[in-house]
Amino acid sequence: MDKTKKFVTIKDVAKVAGVSVNTVSRALGNRGYVRKDTKEKVLKVAQELGYTRNCAATALRTKHSGIVGVVVVDNSNPFYAELVKGIESEARKNGYSIILINTDRSYENEVKAIQTLLQRRVDGLIICAVQSRTDDIKELVDKKIPNVIVGSKLDGIKTNYIHSDDELGGYIAAKYLIETGHKNILFLNAFDYKYAARMREKGVRKAIEEVGKSVKLTVISSLEGFENAYEKFKQLLSEKIAFDSVICYNDIYAIAVVKASKEFGLKIPEDFSVIGFDDIEFSSVVSPPLTTVRIDKTVLGAEAFRALIKSIKEDITTELVVPVELIKRESVKVR
Amino acid sequence: MDKTKKFVTIKDVAKVAGVSVNTVSRALGNRGYVRKDTKEKVLKVAQELGYTRNCAATALRTKHSGIVGVVVVDNSNPFYAELVKGIESEARKNGYSIILINTDRSYENEVKAIQTLLQRRVDGLIICAVQSRTDDIKELVDKKIPNVIVGSKLDGIKTNYIHSDDELGGYIAAKYLIETGHKNILFLNAFDYKYAARMREKGVRKAIEEVGKSVKLTVISSLEGFENAYEKFKQLLSEKIAFDSVICYNDIYAIAVVKASKEFGLKIPEDFSVIGFDDIEFSSVVSPPLTTVRIDKTVLGAEAFRALIKSIKEDITTELVVPVELIKRESVKVR
DNA sequence: GTGAAAGCGCTAACAC
DNA sequence: GTGTTAGCGCTTTCAC
Numbered sequence: 001m002d003k004t005k006k007f008v009t010i011k012d013v014a015k016v017a018g019v020s021v022n023t024v025s026r027a028l029g030n031r032g033y034v035r036k037d038t039k040e041k042v043l044k045v046a047q048e049l050g051y052t053r054n055c056a057a058t059a060l061r062t063k064h065s066g067i068v069g070v071v072v073v074d075n076s077n078p079f080y081a082e083l084v085k086g087i088e089s090e091a092r093k094n095g096y097s098i099i100l101i102n103t104d105r106s107y108e109n110e111v112k113a114i115q116t117l118l119q120r121r122v123d124g125l126i127i128c129a130v131q132s133r134t135d136d137i138k139e140l141v142d143k144k145i146p147n148v149i150v151g152s153k154l155d156g157i158k159t160n161y162i163h164s165d166d167e168l169g170g171y172i173a174a175k176y177l178i179e180t181g182h183k184n185i186l187f188l189n190a191f192d193y194k195y196a197a198r199m200r201e202k203g204v205r206k207a208i209e210e211v212g213k214s215v216k217l218t219v220i221s222s223l224e225g226f227e228n229a230y231e232k233f234k235q236l237l238s239e240k241i242a243f244d245s246v247i248c249y250n251d252i253y254a255i256a257v258v259k260a261s262k263e264f265g266l267k268i269p270e271d272f273s274v275i276g277f278d279d280i281e282f283s284s285v286v287s288p289p290l291t292t293v294r295i296d297k298t299v300l301g302a303e304a305f306r307a308l309i310k311s312i313k314e315d316i317t318t319e320l321v322v323p324v325e326l327i328k329r330e331s332v333k334v335r
Numbered sequence: 336m337d338k339t340k341k342f343v344t345i346k347d348v349a350k351v352a353g354v355s356v357n358t359v360s361r362a363l364g365n366r367g368y369v370r371k372d373t374k375e376k377v378l379k380v381a382q383e384l385g386y387t388r389n390c391a392a393t394a395l396r397t398k399h400s401g402i403v404g405v406v407v408v409d410n411s412n413p414f415y416a417e418l419v420k421g422i423e424s425e426a427r428k429n430g431y432s433i434i435l436i437n438t439d440r441s442y443e444n445e446v447k448a449i450q451t452l453l454q455r456r457v458d459g460l461i462i463c464a465v466q467s468r469t470d471d472i473k474e475l476v477d478k479k480i481p482n483v484i485v486g487s488k489l490d491g492i493k494t495n496y497i498h499s500d501d502e503l504g505g506y507i508a509a510k511y512l513i514e515t516g517h518k519n520i521l522f523l524n525a526f527d528y529k530y531a532a533r534m535r536e537k538g539v540r541k542a543i544e545e546v547g548k549s550v551k552l553t554v555i556s557s558l559e560g561f562e563n564a565y566e567k568f569k570q571l572l573s574e575k576i577a578f579d580s581v582i583c584y585n586d587i588y589a590i591a592v593v594k595a596s597k598e599f600g601l602k603i604p605e606d607f608s609v610i611g612f613d614d615i616e617f618s619s620v621v622s623p624p625l626t627t628v629r630i631d632k633t634v635l636g637a638e639a640f641r642a643l644i645k646s647i648k649e650d651i652t653t654e655l656v657v658p659v660e661l662i663k664r665e666s667v668k669v670r
Numbered sequence: 671g672t673g674a675a676a677g678c679g680c681t682a683a684c685a686c
Numbered sequence: 687g688t689g690t691t692a693g694c695g696c697t698t699t700c701a702c
Contacts, residue, residue: 006398006479007456009679020689025681032682033687055455056400057679059391060694063341067434067455075423076416076616085411088437097451099402100435102423116432120390120402121342144341226616255620262622281411285590287597287622344695355673360697367698368671392695395678 008049017045028053059121068308069117069125070098073105078280079250079297080128083150086301087126094309107133114140124308126150131193146311148318150304152195160311161319162304166196169293169324170203170247173275176326177245178207178215181335182273186243187219188229188253197249200277204247218243223253230256237264244272245332251276251283254290269333279327289329296322343384352380363388394456403643404452404460405433408440413615414585414632415463418485421636422461429644442468449475459643461485466528481646483653485639487530495646496654497639501531504628504659505538505582508610511661512580513542513550516670517608521578522554523564523588532584535612539582553578558588565591572599579607580667586611586618589625604668614662624664631657
């Protein structure tokens, strides 16, 4: 560890360029009045000396870090991976950086993540809330820290929300199954403390209610993750529960269903149909390719960032519902 | 935007606690001499006032930001997604945060990413280099900024490297095919400016040379991404090139091969065998489940972080080769 | 053990 | 148009 001075400062630049630090600051920041040739000289000297701005100092002075905090459950989950990609890309375009923190589905970790991000004085936060508890988000909102919640709406908390049209998604999925002659739908849902789980179920029920008692619905709730969905579905199969189609809370569950079915010698869509949710990249590549309710996760991310910036710069509150789309592939039997 | 003072400072805490800022600083930082009851009082007041440390100020003063920069090609690619997860998790355990930047395979973006990270005065960088050019990394190393390169070794640049045992991986893949009676291997490789591509090919060739002229190898180089691999492999199929097995640079290509084969009515492993590389999560779930050379990406990430910390704190240079393992599933025909 | 004072690198008033 | 000065919030000598 050499303790030699590592970075050139504006003071160094000022000395060499023969001007004051202030002038350097304005020249470098394209701000205030600087004569054209003075500016050019400063820029040239800065370049030659290898000047690299110190954002920590700027942040301290301006109370503006140019960093946004991104809190997700698990960045390796394809849904969040693409979401983060959308956020990062939009942030970068706007001169911001992102600090990424995973919560691993733990509320305690979410609390810590927010705390960390506040200490780092991020300009705002984009959060995919774990939703098992929401006090931390409430507190954040009360503190008036700019934030946007992605993928859910939280009861009694007024803030920026970006999420997909989950109710419509559930509705079009169920409706499609009904239209293609399915009579006995199994809905594999997540924990119902999740907003999306409640809304998707609501949409599914709506579609079924529209056709009266002719279609039966069974809801299995509280699934979480691939392994859990896989095990639970295998159990359902071994219990010989009757259904001719299954709607899954997300594509991960749908892939678990496909895998379990293969092991039971069941064929999709011959033996039953499957619809997923999200349209993660691999949905088109599994066999059979999954019919699914597509969410544009990159757009979701980009919109989340834009909403955050609006909240930071103009104090505008956004609630945006991103449209969904049914992608018809081969996991649904069309009669 | 209210311009009211948002955060409590140590000065505020000092005033209320009736001590000097210095004492507060030491009490909060568990550093220097503070009497036990003074410390308790300070902590209590800080708590009551809702004090949140300002890392920007600390960073400015101590030249230590507690942030590491992570530069990857694309965080939504499953390989990088898991790698980032490993880095983030280990960083968090050690009180660090990560700033994540994607390069989208562009050298210019890599240059910009590094520049941004330096401005933010990260304590170090973890980089998955695009490798098409390496001057930027060279410069970084010359500047003595702590860094670790993941997934490759760069010619003539002495720094910290963490990568998988690519040559061995190529070797065991080819050897397994040979042992199972394959005589005509097709190797779908990436651009050979990539270290891993060169090493994997070297390993493959080594295994084949060991058995003399009895096994034929065809190498198709310069593939990049799913779509490209998919198109190129379809073209190979339509050209009716002869082979009884294919080794893919990564699982993404292997999945592309599986998809293209299905469209040509070809069955894996009956018509030919396929081996992938990486063992991304979906490899076990595609049909047929992929035989692949497993890399523990989370470990790769965690080790990268540890190497970075060693470099920062003790100025120790690490070069770690993470072992690989052949995962035998069903995409290889065992005679 | 605790406090006073200086200063990290930068920007924002305010002179001139 | 440019320079001087103060200070963002914190840590670090150095007295006492």
